[in-house]
Amino acid sequence: MSHAKNALDKDLMFQKIMPSSKDRNVCSEEESEEDAAGGSLRARIFAQSEASMSAMSGIHVINLMEEVVMQHLDDTIEKFNCCRCDQCRSDIIAITLNELPPKYVVGDPKHAKELAKQVSTKEVLSALVRAVIKVRSHPRH
Numbered sequence: 001m002s003h004a005k006n007a008l009d010k011d012l013m014f015q016k017i018m019p020s021s022k023d024r025n026v027c028s029e030e031e032s033e034e035d036a037a038g039g040s041l042r043a044r045i046f047a048q049s050e051a052s053m054s055a056m057s058g059i060h061v062i063n064l065m066e067e068v069v070m071q072h073l074d075d076t077i078e079k080f081n082c083c084r085c086d087q088c089r090s091d092i093i094a095i096t097l098n099e100l101p102p103k104y105v106v107g108d109p110k111h112a113k114e115l116a117k118q119v120s121t122k123e124v125l126s127a128l129v130r131a132v133i134k135v136r137s138h139p140r141h
């Protein structure tokens with residue numbers, strides 16, 4: 001059971017890191033070659049990856065403040081009945097993030113939501129509310 005799950009995870013990871021091989025399958029005459037190449041590449045990647053899993057999963061610099069702002073953006077816009085066009089949304093995000101000290105961590109964006117729990121939402125929400133009110137009173141359109 002655990003072995004099957006492991007194999008599935010590897011397939012998912014492979015699809016994630018090799019999106020180009022999937023895209024190129026659109027060209028049907030190369031399809032079989034592509035599969036063969038993909039298969040051997042997959043084997044090579046996973047032969048190395050057993051030693052260093054960190055190279056496999058997406059390691060990125062994440063601003064946890066941005067994550068928390070995005071989590072509460074739509075609710076706050078709705079609560080204050082603010083315009084939700086791209087211009088206003090982007091202005092709100094920019095104003096809010098400029099108000100807040102960034103909080104960078106290194107990790108997989110898949111886990112950003114979990115990591116963001118270490119940020120106090122209170123501070124973020126008050127900055128977000130101020131930004132929403134500011135944009136609502138002076139929308140740039």
Ligand SMILES: [Zn+2]
Binds near residue numbers: 083
């Ligand atoms: Zn707007």
